[in-house]
Amino acid sequence: MRSSTLSNLAIAASSLLVKEVFAGPVGKRDTYVVTDVVIVTAEMTVYDYGTSFSTGAPVDVATYTSEGVPVLIPAPATTSSTSTPVPISTQAPAVFIEKTTESTTSTTSTTPAPVVVKPTTVAPVVVPTTLVPVVSSPAPVSTPTTGSTTSSSAKRGLAYNDASLLTGFTGSNKISWAYNWGSTTASIPSTLEYVPLLWGASSSFTNNWISAATKALASGSTHLMSFNEPDLNTQANLSPQAAAAAYKTYMDTPFAGKAQLGSPAVTNGGGSMGLTWLKNFISACTNCQIDFVCIHWYNGGDANAFMSYIDNAYAAGGNRPLWITEFQGQGDTNAQNTFLQTVIPQLDASPKVARYAYFMASDGVLLSSGSTLSPLGNTFASVA
CATH class of the missing domain: 3.20.20.80 (Glycosidases)
Structure with missing residues (x-):
């Protein structure tokens, strides 16, 4: 008989958020230049009930700017009594779009600069553990006896x-x-x-x-x-x-x-x-x-x-x-x-x-x- 013990699996997901763009006429076509990009890495939990699966809501765990500098987002408070999700060891790497520099007044080029995509390595989500203190035994103390040890x-x-x-x-x-x-x-x-x-x-x-x-x-x-x-x-x-x-x-x-x-x-x-x-x-x-x-x-x-x-x-x-x-x-x-x-x-x-x-x-x-x-x-x- 299969056990109904709940197991879970954490999945990391990445999404690209364009923080700010602007549009303007350049020559005969509209050109969009990316000025800042933010990558949000989220974690979601998949629960294994033995015969079916259930996916929990994603939880943001880190944000990366286009310069690759991480900004951590604290995990939201939860009232769930389930165990803490354990992150999988291999996550799909998040990416960021490198910001390009292009003059908005140029009329000599009708093709925007190429968008270069570089993979980045996401720092693993560390689940805190509770440290168990090591208790040293005190040195033994002689306990007096209450009677004679001699006949x-x-x-x-x-x-x-x-x-x-x-x-x-x-x-x-x-x-x-x-x-x-x-x-x-x-x-x-x-x-x-x-x-x-x-x-x-x-x-x-x-x-x-x-x-x-x-x-x-x-x-x-x-x-x-x-x-x-x-x-x-x-x-x-x-x-x-x-x-x-x-x-x-x-x-x-x-x-x-x-x-x-x-x-x-x-x-x-x-x-x-x-x-x-x-x-x-x-x-x-x-x-x-x-x-x-x-x-x-x-x-x-x-x-x-x-x-x-x-x-x-x-x-x-x-x-x-x-x-x-x-x-x-x-x-x-x-x-x-x-x-x-x-x-x-x-x-x-x-x-x-x-x-x-x-x-x-x-x-x-x-x-x-x-x-x-x-x-x-x-x-x-x-x-x-």
């Missing part, structure tokens, strides 16, 4: 200076990672992921950072951390804006998409420090990949205050998973042990906490002598 049984980590002490924790299935506030480490147990940290933004830390972090990633590390307590003038000591600029240079640009990236680790100080500093950093670090937020907490042994601070830090970090890379209770071993036994089950159960490390894996804290675990170390390594 509750493996959130715990070890903050250390001496890698040899970590062997005392190899029998624990609760501990999965370790860091030493640096970008390189001596050998640590293979059951632990080493997480490099770019401690500060000065050249002594940044010069070898990219090569060290790249090597760690090639060896199995999947996370990188940045700037130790930049809100404290005795530590990394950076403004939120300076930290954001350094983060883009040394964290985001070289490692976005290659590792999970952590924010600077802030203190729990008040005023412009702590969570205020963190919020200002995140605001300054536009389009940065920040996968998790690092915090420290030293504020006595109040377990309820600690868990409340975690809620506030989670909100300040834009609902990103939290890494508590330093925290500690207060008092003697028994008081700290009670604190750990209280908070560890809550930290493991919290969807806001991805990882945490008690301060620290050293003699007198989590270890009693060498690689032998202290009572605190045993609690940290084993409590469910």
